[in-house]
Structures are given as C-alpha cells and as structure tokens.
Amino acid sequence: MSITNSVIVPAYHEKLNVKPLTTRLFAALGNEGSKCTELIFVDDNSQDGSVEEVEALKKQGYNVKIIVRTDERGLSSAVLKGFHEAQGEYLICMDADLQHPPESVPQLFDSLKTHAFVLGTRYAPGVGIDKDWPLYRRVISSTARMMARPLTTASDPMSGFFGLQKKYLLQAAPSDINSQGFKIALELLAKLPLPKTNTIGEIPFSFGVRTEGESKLSGKVIIQYLQQLKELYFFKYGANNLILFFVFWSILALYALYKLLALVC
Numbered sequence: 650m651s652i653t654n655s656v657i658v659p660a661y662h663e664k665l666n667v668k669p670l671t672t673r674l675f676a677a678l679g680n681e682g683s684k685c686t687e688l689i690f691v692d693d694n695s696q697d698g699s700v701e702e703v704e705a706l707k708k709q710g711y712n713v714k715i716i717v718r719t720d721e722r723g724l725s726s727a728v729l730k731g732f733h734e735a736q737g738e739y740l741i742c743m744d745a746d747l748q749h750p751p752e753s754v755p756q757l758f759d760s761l762k763t764h765a766f767v768l769g770t771r772y773a774p775g776v777g778i779d780k781d782w783p784l785y786r787r788v789i790s791s792t793a794r795m796m797a798r799p800l801t802t803a804s805d806p807m808s809g810f811f812g813l814q815k816k817y818l819l820q821a822a823p824s825d826i827n828s829q830g831f832k833i834a835l836e837l838l839a840k841l842p843l844p845k846t847n848t849i850g851e852i853p854f855s856f857g858v859r860t861e862g863e864s865k866l867s868g869k870v871i872i873q874y875l876q877q878l879k880e881l882y883f884f885k886y887g888a889n890n891l892i893l894f895f896v897f898w899s900i901l902a903l904y905a906l907y908k909l910l911a912l913v914c
C-alpha cells in the first residue's frame with residue numbers, strides 16, 4: 650500500500666519521547682491506518698540518542714525515520730523540511746513531547762479529506778484551555794492569539810498541532826514562507842492559496858503536560874513572532890495601510906493591558 654499520510658514531528662532533545670510517541674501513534678492508527686502512514690522526526694542534531702531510538706523502532710517494523718539537520722535550527726524550518734520530504738499527500742505536524750495527543754491524529758487525517766487545512770484547537774467547548782499553565786504563559790498565549798485575529802478566522806492559529814493537503818504547500822514558492830520561529834501554522838494559513846470553501850477543519854484537543862524534556866519556548870521566539878506578525882499584516886493589508894496598522898496595534902496593546910490587569914487584580 651502506498652504512503653498517503655505523513656506525520657511530521659520537529660524534535661530537539663526529545664529522545665525520551667520518541668518511543669512513546671511512535672507506539673501511541675501507530676496504535677491509534679490501527680492496522681489499516683498504519684499501512685499508509687509514515688512518521689518523520691526532524692531533529693536538529695540533538696545527539697542525545699534519538700537517532701538510535703528511531704533505528705530500533707524501525708527494526709521493530711514501525712514506518713518511522715529521522716532527518717538530522719546539521720546546518721539549520723528552528724521549529725518552523727524543521728516542519729517545512731519534513732513537509733517537503735514527506736511522501737504523503739496529507740500532512741500532519743505535531744510536537745514530540747506528547748502535549749498533542751497521538752490518539753487525535755486519525756481524526757485530523759479524516760478531516761483533511763474534506764478540508765484543505767486542519768487545526769487541532771484548544772479553544773472549543775469542553776476543552777480545558779491551558780489550565781495548568783502559569784499566569785504569564787496564559788497572558789502571552791491569549792495576547793498572541795488576539796494579535797493574529799485579523800489574519801485568519803481559525804480559532805487557534807498558534808497551535809503546533811495542524812495539517813494540510815500537500816498540494817497547497819507546493820503552490821507557494823519556498824522563499825515566500827517565513828521559516829523563523831514557532832508559528833508555522835499561522836504563516837501557512839495566511840500565505841497559502843487555500844480554497845474559499847471547506848478551508849479549515851477544527852478538531853478540539855486538550856493540550857497535555859510535558860513530562861519528559863523541556864520546552865524550547867524563549868524570549869527570542871516571542872520577538873520572532875512579532876516580526877512575523879508585522880510581515881503578515883503587510884502581506885495581507887499592504888504597506889499603504891501603515892497608519893491603520895499602527896492604530897490597530899495600539900488598540901490591541903491597550904486591550905492586552907486591560908486583560909492583564911483583569912487577570913492580576
């Protein structure tokens with residue numbers, strides 16, 4: 650059976666998560682789903698034993714491989730590398746650390762059959778939104794999400810759990826896509842020539858707690874996000890709307906401050 654589905658996992662120092670992710674993913678896919686699915690880790694030369702872990706799983710019969718990059722680093726560029734190397738026409742991206750439940754992957758693939766893009770969303774009825782996060786992380790997350798509102802109708806464009814049909818990725822020149830930072834889903838949602846109907850499928854999921862390894866989110870990632878937003882606003886609204894752009898940002902900043910004070914007080 651040929652490979653139609655690819656799961657791409659950016660990974661940096663994730664050795665302890667490689668095996669549980671692989672076994673849980675293929676168990677969730679079942680016999681039929683596993684036959685047409687490949688799993689690709691894109692590792693930035695962690696040298697922590699992830700490669701050996703993947704080789705051992707491959708010997709056990711799992712359709713898994715690992716790409717090791719030595720010339721580049723970064724989540725978004727790792728995802729794009731995996732997408733371009735993938736054989737499948739349906740592509741899913743998920744984190745290595747099990748914060749994205751492998752058990753939801755079959756639902757995301759199903760949704761991709763009828764939608765150009767699919768998002769695992771943390772903002773849906775019945776989903777506990779980041780409830781275990783510290784206050785500062787919740788404030789950063791909701792402010793970042795709010796700032797992306799003018800760019801997409803998606804409920805959770807910050808999600809790193811998403812997928813798309815490969816044909817839409819191939820319609821964009823690689824140089825058009827900003828591969829810095831963490832927010833590759835937002836970048837693709839804003840820039841790819843997606844169809845006007847059946848554009849985005851949304852699958853609610855609860856963002857899990859990382860138990861192995863550490864988060865790589867840093868201040869640099871936040872700065873990269875702000876630069877990316879600026880570029881996307883220009884892409885969507887044009888440089889002529891500069892004044893509108895600054896007015897909009899000022900309103901957002903005031904609103905963010907109001908939200909912050911409401912949370913603190």
Ligand SMILES: Nc1nc2c(ncn2[C@@H]2O[C@H](COP(=O)(O)OP(=O)(O)O[C@H]3O[C@H](CO)[C@@H](O)[C@H](O)[C@@H]3O)[C@@H](O)[C@H]2O)c(=O)[nH]1
Binds near residue numbers: 809
């Ligand atoms: N190859 C590679 N992978 C990376 C790099 N930096 C991070 N990763 C991988 O990217 C995944 C997400 O990294 P985390 O460090 O766990 O990120 P997070 O803080 O939990 O953020 C996640 O949640 C956000 C939602 O709040 C998402 O927006 C974000 O994309 C990510 O999924 C993990 O599998 C991690 O190993 C890198 O430089 N290179």
Ligand SMILES: [Mg+2]
Binds near residue numbers: 744746
């Ligand atoms: Mg994480």
